[in-house]
Amino acid sequence: MSNTTSSTENSMLKITDLHASVEEKNILKGLNLDVKPGEVHAIMGPNGAGKSTTGYVLSGREGYTVEQGSALLDGVEILDLEAEDRARAGLFLAFQYPVEIPGVSNLEFLKSSVDAQREARGEEAYTSAEFLKVAKEACKQVNLPLAFLKRGVNEGFSGGEKKRNELMQMILLKPKLCILDETDSGLDIDAMQVVANGVNSQRSPDRSFIIVTHYQRLLDYIKPDFVHVLSDGKIVKSGDASLAKELEAEGYSWIHNEPADELEGDLL
Amino acid sequence: MSLWLEKAIARANSTSDWLSPIREASLTALKETSWPTRKTEAWKYTSLKSVERASLSTGDLSEQETPEEIAGFESLNLIFRNGKFDTEGMQQALPEGLSITYLSSASDALKQASLNEVSQIKPERHLFGLVNDVLVEDVIRIEVAESVSISQPIRITSLIGLNSESHTRVYVKLNKASSLTVSEHYQGNAESLNTGFVEYEICAEAKLEHYRFALQTDKAISIGGCHFKLGERADLNSTLVGFGSDLSRVDTDIIYDGEFANAKLNAFYLLDGKELFDLHATVEHAVPNCTTLENVRGIVADHAKAVFNGRIHIHRDAQKTLAELNNRNLLLSDKAEINTKPELEIYADDVRCAHGATVAEIDKHALYYLESRGISRSKAQVMLNFGFINELIDQMPNQVLAEWIRPQIRDRFAKMEVTR
Amino acid sequence: MTEQIDKALEREYEAGFVSDIESETFEPGLNEDIIRRISSMKNEPEWMLEWRLKAFRVWQEMEEPDWAHINYSKIDFQAISYYSAPKSMKDKPKSLDEVDPELIRTYEKLGIPLIEQQMLAGIAVDAVFDSVSVVTTFREKLEEAGVIFCPISDAVHRFPDLVKKYLGSVVPTKDNYFAALNCAVFTDGSFVYIPKGTRCPMELSTYFRINELNTGQFERTLIIADEGSHVSYLEGCTAPQRDENQLHAAVVELVALDKAEIKYSTVQNWYPGDENGKGGIYNFVTKRGICHESAKISWTQVETGSAVTWKYPSCILKGDNSVGEFYSVALTRGAQQADTGTKMIHLGKNTKSTIISKGISAGKSNNSYRGLVRMNPGAQGARNFTQCDSLLIGDQCGAHTFPYVESRNPSAIVEHEATTSKVSDEQMFLCRQRGIEPEKAVSMIVNGFCKEVFKELPMEFAVEAGKLLEISLEGSVG
Numbered sequence A: 001m002s003n004t005t006s007s008t009e010n011s012m013l014k015i016t017d018l019h020a021s022v023e024e025k026n027i028l029k030g031l032n033l034d035v036k037p038g039e040v041h042a043i044m045g046p047n048g049a050g051k052s053t054t055g056y057v058l059s060g061r062e063g064y065t066v067e068q069g070s071a072l073l074d075g076v077e078i079l080d081l082e083a084e085d086r087a088r089a090g091l092f093l094a095f096q097y098p099v100e101i102p103g104v105s106n107l108e109f110l111k112s113s114v115d116a117q118r119e120a121r122g123e124e125a126y127t128s129a130e131f132l133k134v135a136k137e138a139c140k141q142v143n144l145p146l147a148f149l150k151r152g153v154n155e156g157f158s159g160g161e162k163k164r165n166e167l168m169q170m171i172l173l174k175p176k177l178c179i180l181d182e183t184d185s186g187l188d189i190d191a192m193q194v195v196a197n198g199v200n201s202q203r204s205p206d207r208s209f210i211i212v213t214h215y216q217r218l219l220d221y222i223k224p225d226f227v228h229v230l231s232d233g234k235i236v237k238s239g240d241a242s243l244a245k246e247l248e249a250e251g252y253s254w255i256h257n258e259p260a261d262e263l264e265g266d267l268l
Numbered sequence B: 001m002s003l004w005l006e007k008a009i010a011r012a013n014s015t016s017d018w019l020s021p022i023r024e025a026s027l028t029a030l031k032e033t034s035w036p037t038r039k040t041e042a043w044k045y046t047s048l049k050s051v052e053r054a055s056l057s058t059g060d061l062s063e064q065e066t067p068e069e070i071a072g073f074e075s076l077n078l079i080f081r082n083g084k085f086d087t088e089g090m091q092q093a094l095p096e097g098l099s100i101t102y103l104s105s106a107s108d109a110l111k112q113a114s115l116n117e118v119s120q121i122k123p124e125r126h127l128f129g130l131v132n133d134v135l136v137e138d139v140i141r142i143e144v145a146e147s148v149s150i151s152q153p154i155r156i157t158s159l160i161g162l163n164s165e166s167h168t169r170v171y172v173k174l175n176k177a178s179s180l181t182v183s184e185h186y187q188g189n190a191e192s193l194n195t196g197f198v199e200y201e202i203c204a205e206a207k208l209e210h211y212r213f214a215l216q217t218d219k220a221i222s223i224g225g226c227h228f229k230l231g232e233r234a235d236l237n238s239t240l241v242g243f244g245s246d247l248s249r250v251d252t253d254i255i256y257d258g259e260f261a262n263a264k265l266n267a268f269y270l271l272d273g274k275e276l277f278d279l280h281a282t283v284e285h286a287v288p289n290c291t292t293l294e295n296v297r298g299i300v301a302d303h304a305k306a307v308f309n310g311r312i313h314i315h316r317d318a319q320k321t322l323a324e325l326n327n328r329n330l331l332l333s334d335k336a337e338i339n340t341k342p343e344l345e346i347y348a349d350d351v352r353c354a355h356g357a358t359v360a361e362i363d364k365h366a367l368y369y370l371e372s373r374g375i376s377r378s379k380a381q382v383m384l385n386f387g388f389i390n391e392l393i394d395q396m397p398n399q400v401l402a403e404w405i406r407p408q409i410r411d412r413f414a415k416m417e418v419t420r
Numbered sequence C: 001m002t003e004q005i006d007k008a009l010e011r012e013y014e015a016g017f018v019s020d021i022e023s024e025t026f027e028p029g030l031n032e033d034i035i036r037r038i039s040s041m042k043n044e045p046e047w048m049l050e051w052r053l054k055a056f057r058v059w060q061e062m063e064e065p066d067w068a069h070i071n072y073s074k075i076d077f078q079a080i081s082y083y084s085a086p087k088s089m090k091d092k093p094k095s096l097d098e099v100d101p102e103l104i105r106t107y108e109k110l111g112i113p114l115i116e117q118q119m120l121a122g123i124a125v126d127a128v129f130d131s132v133s134v135v136t137t138f139r140e141k142l143e144e145a146g147v148i149f150c151p152i153s154d155a156v157h158r159f160p161d162l163v164k165k166y167l168g169s170v171v172p173t174k175d176n177y178f179a180a181l182n183c184a185v186f187t188d189g190s191f192v193y194i195p196k197g198t199r200c201p202m203e204l205s206t207y208f209r210i211n212e213l214n215t216g217q218f219e220r221t222l223i224i225a226d227e228g229s230h231v232s233y234l235e236g237c238t239a240p241q242r243d244e245n246q247l248h249a250a251v252v253e254l255v256a257l258d259k260a261e262i263k264y265s266t267v268q269n270w271y272p273g274d275e276n277g278k279g280g281i282y283n284f285v286t287k288r289g290i291c292h293e294s295a296k297i298s299w300t301q302v303e304t305g306s307a308v309t310w311k312y313p314s315c316i317l318k319g320d321n322s323v324g325e326f327y328s329v330a331l332t333r334g335a336q337q338a339d340t341g342t343k344m345i346h347l348g349k350n351t352k353s354t355i356i357s358k359g360i361s362a363g364k365s366n367n368s369y370r371g372l373v374r375m376n377p378g379a380q381g382a383r384n385f386t387q388c389d390s391l392l393i394g395d396q397c398g399a400h401t402f403p404y405v406e407s408r409n410p411s412a413i414v415e416h417e418a419t420t421s422k423v424s425d426e427q428m429f430l431c432r433q434r435g436i437e438p439e440k441a442v443s444m445i446v447n448g449f450c451k452e453v454f455k456e457l458p459m460e461f462a463v464e465a466g467k468l469l470e471i472s473l474e475g476s477v478g
């Protein structure tokens, strides 16, 4: 695809004044974010800031209520869509804690997902043989032994294997927007490099990434275009890659309404 | 109807007293109950022949008979001799907030209140519970006032003489946010029959630490139960130890009446000779958010027989229940027998339940490990078998009772022969 | 979410049609005369009639069992017709050409072509319609290998010695109420004999169809695997959608002689009744096999139909080193009730048994596993492993486990595990986030739950079972 004007002017994801709650507790309190095609945005921030919630709200998890605001994925409002339709529209979430589905083979699960994508894009479903080939390729790319295709989805996988399995799904599904929720947490340096390589290999002018992470480390390998700090349900600071380095050095204590500060305020 | 039951009914206490309404109701129920056979699910593996044969009387037992000393166990002692409550012994001073009442001598108000409480927790289906209702002379009521913690444990001992029968009944009420420890002791080996039932009402936020030592052996037939009702956030920690006799049967019932309550039930039995021990443990999850952990273990040697029926019933509304039951058994001889049935009956979908039962010889890997450290095979077997029970002794919250029962278990175990 | 899951499980009962076939049907009622008439319809020898009458007298003395976790309106045994056969079957068609085309069409509609050219190669079919066997395919080919596969009513004539020796040898007449009834009134079913050392060259299967209103089906199957032989047998069943309950009380006996192996698979899809419990088949079945030395019997069942299921395919592990297996998926929904499981009776040394039971309850249904594992004193070194898992869908259903474990041998090892789970919100969300529709996600998760059992089914049946629970791509990774 050539560099059309649409890919620079239009947003891949445009979140405007998003408010959302879980169990009647307000978590997102006016979130704004604009991600252009091909960009990589990193979101950092203290625990409990609402980073995972952002991913869940965008992907349509049950139990999360949108109070107000909008989220356009490639110009389409996704907040009223069913979870599976958002996925078919090209939104992908790599989970912080991938769930196990015993007995359902990874391959069957992957094929069902990819078939759904291809159907949404008006493409023919793969035959089993074709798909097996593609899946084996993806498996190699994330450094998982082929036996993982036969095993139950995440069943008995180690933490690192689960994360690589998420990445493999991302590679197979070819989404427009990928949200990676702490995919680097709990990984050793080699595994992290596999994740970084996986992401870098998928970077393209028509695919965007939101990378939620606590660590500067990952951002050494995946160079973000922007870094945002999310705190108490809002973006409180944005900058370029250097912001991540600052955060690594200083932490989040400078954020005004950080919970620890509130507590201090009470004590005074 | 069996002859035994007819005789029991005929002997029912006919004096009119405060207990009459309960007695009458149970009499009516008894008359409609048929005597259990092998086809009666609750008695499928346990024959009542020895009960049918028993011809006993309610004689007096000498006051000389006293409970065995438990070194270091500073308890308040309640003693039954052949079912008669030792009121003399009850002259001891009670801690503030604790009352122990012999209900026939209680105020009319308390009698009236007790009428609505006694026999409410013990499920009606227990045949011998009904028999106990009919034959018992009186009921002891133990009550802890709201928010009072009684640190001194209460020990209830039931003593029985040769050719005697004994029927005892205790009702225990822990009012809101109170706490108490109760240890029930059944002992003796003379030809006899006793039924002993204790009901525990554990109100909201109250905490009961409970022990039942069903240690009657040989010819002493013992049939009884402990029944617990738990209010909101109530907590029960119960340990049951069973030796077998001609017939030894315990029914435990845990009924959740308030949310966020917890119960932990550990039970273990060691059976030798021709002993029989039968434990029926039922848990009724009638409300949401309660947790049950049950751990039942047994060792069965010689010609002995163990029966375990563990039933967990999760009612329609009892969402978010967590219930686990584990039953492990070792058979030491090819004439011994174990029958176990861990049942689940579930009517709510958002629950976590797991049941496990094993009957096995001892872990070969563990055996090998010990042998590789130079321990002889026979010694290693003893160590492992004992270790299997010892784990539960270690979990007893009361260390004094643990150290009292441990050597008895060890002795009993040492006498058991491994014949396979 | 429960709504979506319910939708996923909802499916039309596709086998619910009625075939327009003129039948000869006995008037309802049960007495010695009826039994004589059944026997004479089948032209039976005197000994067979005597056997039936004896069973009838035994049955009359027995009481209907009430220990199962099921509730159903009392069966009026006098309101049932005990024999119904298509008129066209009266003068025994010699070949398929003579069989009423409507009958053949019925089986075609059910996906069971009876014309050999159209059939799946490698499966021989005995098609039983109400009280008679319509046709048994590939008989000649099987006979070349020495395998006997014929309706049991034929076997009574052709192989009386085998029938006399083994009929009732595994499930005695007195065994239980429904077995005794079956002994008295059984009509047709399959008979299989595999000679010594023979590996049956094809899968054998029987397809049972109830068509006539108010008739009971009382089939009887007897499979004898002689020493060192091997056979895989499949069984399927359907019935029209009717408002009245119909009774199906079958008896299946398996005899696995030394070193023989029998694999018996069932996909039970009798009409389950409607959502409110109106109509449907009462399925009271006794299935049992006996294993001689080093023999193996493996039961696999997928139970999705019937209003009431009462069924405990069992193994008597008599011979040393014999093996029994039970793999079961039972799905209940609507107002269905299932009380099913197995008995593994270990008599011989080093006998082994495995029980894998997967119960799925949805709607207002109740699904119970009931099992017995018994280690007799002689079962030196015997082993059992039992895994019972329940999946509850919705909060109006019930899932129950009643496992009886009896051990009288110290060297025997029994392990029983039971768990309960539900289709979790997290699992559903993961699937949906990957673009999979909720219905598909549920059937995938449910199929995953059943996987250990499905992988035991013969290929052709796995497909049928899969259609019932919508399975795909299973086992396609090499």
Ligand SMILES: Nc1ncnc2c1ncn2[C@@H]1O[C@H](COP(=O)(O)OP(=O)(O)O)[C@@H](O)[C@H]1O
Binding pocket: A022, A023, A025, A027, A045, A046, A047, A048, A049, A050, A051, A052, A053, A054
């Ligand atoms: N299901 C839930 N119920 C109640 N509170 C929740 C739930 N999920 C998340 N929260 C709360 O929302 C806040 C944000 O959580 P999360 O998005 O997971 O934070 P982060 O990923 O930034 O660490 C936290 O305070 C958390 O406790």
Ligand SMILES: [Mg+2]
Binding pocket: A051, A052, A053, A096, A182
């Ligand atoms: Mg998070």
